Amino acid sequence: MVSELWAKGNKKRLAQGLRLLYKYSPFIVVPGALTLFVYPDFVLKYLFGTSYASGSLALVVFGYTFASGPLALQIISIGIIMSTLYLVNSSVLGGIGVPIENTKVLIPAAVFNFILNLFLIPKFGIVGAAFSTTLSYILMVVLSIIKVKRFISFSLPWSDWLKIITCGAIFLLTILFLNRWLVxxxxxxxxxxxxxxxxxxxxSAILLGLVKLEDLTQFPLLKSLLKR
Incomplete structure (x- = not known):
């Protein structure tokens, strides 16, 4: 669908779809990421097995075993949100026929990640690896947005992102409260x-006007935009 809209020169509809994806992609992912942040030990021990109790998801990638796995998973949970935004940009760049632009994003991000790992892993272990990975995802999001903006004119939904942060804070406070007092x-x-x-x-999202009824009619567009 991205390719079709691009070929027809329908950049306005592409921009509308992008804004909705930038809005709802992180909105959907944030609760899961914050759940990982609050329950890293539970996720590691009970979902991935007791052998991962002292590691994290990054353990598989870097091949290290450190006792600070839960902290690493908490850091990675932030990176998960960033990676979602990057995947949106990556799909769009591929859909409009410029996958080379993805390469131009990945290469500097990989170099950045490698350099950070050289400094952080020896001192902080898997926590350092998780931190450098998360920062690399942030860099990938920034660079990919710059790339997409060169082809499609659109404005970033800063107000929606602020509302997502607010809703996320409410989610976090609620889950921490319940986790403390539920026996x-x-x-x-x-x-x-x-x-x-x-x-x-x-x-909270409904009350803040983040989730709107009229957006529901655009979900077929969102789905189609992710197809190349």
């Missing part, structure tokens, strides 16, 4: 905390 089986406690916080998150 239940661990699995039930985590499940109820996440579900209740998710409901509060959605209600």
């Amino acid at each position: 239940l089986n661990l699995y039930l406690k985590v499940a109820l905390s996440v579900i209740a916080s998710g409901v509060v998150y959605l209600l």
Whole structure:
């Protein structure tokens, strides 16, 4: 669909779709990322097995085992949000026929990540690796937005992102409160905390005007924009 709109010169509709993707992609991912941030030990031990209790998702990539895995996973959770925005830009650049621009983003980001790893991994281990990876994702988002803007004129949804941050803060406070005061089986406690916080998150988004009814009619466009 991106290729079709681009070929027809329908940049206005592309820009509209991009703004919606920039809005709803992080909105959907934030609760999951914050859940990883609050429950890194639970995720590592009970979802990936006890052998990962002292590691993190980055363990597989870098091949190291450190006791600071939960902290590394918390840092990576921020990178997950950034990677979502990059994937949107990457799909668009590929769809309009300039995949080389993705390469121009990945190469400096890879070099940046490699240099940071040289300094951070020896001293901080997997936490340093997670930190450099997250910073690299941020760099990839910035560079890819610059690339996309060269082909499609659009404005970034700063007000929507601020609302997402606000909703995320409300989600985080809610889940921390429930995690502290609920006295239940661990699995039930985590499940109820996440579900209740998710409901509060959605209600907050509606009250702040982040989630709008008219946006629902655009979801077919969002889906098609991700197809090359």
